[in-house]
Amino acid sequence: MLRCTMLDWEALNGSDMRMGIVRTVRKSTARSSRSWTSPLVLATFAAAGALAASAVINRQATQKAERDNPPTGRFLDIEGVRLHYVERGTGEPLVLLHGNGSMIQDFETSGLVELAARTYRVIVFDRPGYGYSERPRSTVWTADAQADLIHAALQRIGVKQATVLGHSWGASVAVALGLRHPEMVGSLVLASGYYYPTLRADVVTASGPAVPILGDLMRYTVSPLLGRMMWPLLLRKLFGPSPTPTKFDGFPVGMALRPSQIRAGAAESALLLPDAFAARAKYVRLKMPVAIIAGEEDRIVDIDRQSQRLHDEIAQSTFDRVPGVGHMVHQSATERVMAAIDLASEKQTRTASTDKVVPFAAKG
Structure with missing residues (x-):
């Protein structure tokens, strides 16, 4: 009897232990299952999936944009940098340098290239990182660095x-070219430029995709998609109060929203204030004719604090304030920009015939 009781007790005790282990395992499994299905984990997986999907979509969009808009010009290899440019017409050379986020097609769609090619040898560059020009990460592409490359x-x-005509950020490169290589620049045409540092909150937000790692993630995933969503708003800010001209429909938006070009634009946004700060005291060294032109309703740049101030500092400059026009003055007032080019070129010719220009040494 006692033996049976002991055996029964051991069996019962062993059964309880096994049941306890089973219950513990079940609880652990349940907790593990709940952790995998928690809102935070599910949100993380959903976000990762969305980023992966957007990266695929953006890659396909980039490939389509490049198929639809193949290079139309020639390539130069300059110190290891592949530079794309277009050349039209014959005559005295005229160099066109586009603004931030843009490319050769900006000048082409404006009609300025066709108009100028009637009397000039027009040379339009894709600046580093835009269109089909490379932008190696090994170089900080300041206005000075780009001027040396051009x-x-x-x-x-x-x-x-x-x-040399520069629009917006391209105006900074044009000025740097005139300061560092004055023998190359007979005259300058500066359109809608930014020359003096001011408080710019938009610079901070626009610089995000240039930040290493995080910026790389942004520009391959969310930045192109956000860019497409915000494109109509951006056009209103760039062109306003003028309407966006129908000729600008030919501008390849898909090319502008490629990850590589977004990085270039973000990097130049980050460099905007430092470059202006570095150049602010050098403008008086420009001795060639300078034609300044800007839209009076520019919503990107305060022309009184920028173009007007520059005009006041450069004795041999002219300033055309175009009423009712915004930042894209070359698109909205193409004939006025062409007139500024002709004026600068004529002054260059007169100066060359009466004076011998002594160039300044290039400085960093």
Whole structure:
């Protein structure tokens, strides 16, 4: 009897232990299952999936944009940088440098290239990182660095002196070219430029995709999609109060929203204030004719604090304030920009015939 009781007790006790282990395992499994299905984990997986999907979509959009808009110009290899440019017409050289986020097609759709090519040898560059030009990460592409690159490219194609037009950020490159290589620049045309540092909250937000790692993630995933959503708003800010002209429909939006071009634009946004700060005291060294032009209703740049101030500092400059026009003055007032080019070129010719310009040494 006692033996049976002991055996029964051991069996019962062993059964309880096994049941306890089973219950513990079940509880642990349940907790593990709940952790995998928690809102935070599910949200993380959903976000990762969305980012992966957007990366695929953006890659396909980039490939389509490049198929639809193949290079139309020539390529130069300048110090390891592949630079794309278009050349039209014959005559005295005219160099066109586009703004931040843009490319050759900006000038082409404006009609300025076709108009100028009637009397000038027009040379339009995709600046580093835009269109089909490379932008190696090994270089900080300040206005000075880009000016040196453009100078070397112009020398390569046999240009000794040119009228140089820069729009927006391209105006900073044009000024740097005039300061560092004055023998190359016969005259300057500066459209809607930014020359003096001011408080710019938009610079901070626009610089995000240039931040290493996080910026790379942004520009391959969310930035192109946000760019497409915000494109109509951006156009209103760029062109306003003028309507966006129908000719701008030919601008390849898909090319502008490629990850590589977004990085270039973000990097230049980050460099905007430092470059303006570095150049602010040098403008008086410009001795060639300078034609300044800007839209009076510019919503990107305060022209009184920028173009007007520059005009006041440069004795040999002219300033055309175009009423009712915004930042994209070359698109909205193409004939006025063409007139500024002709004026600068004529002054260059008169100066060359009466004076011998002594160039300043290039400085960093």
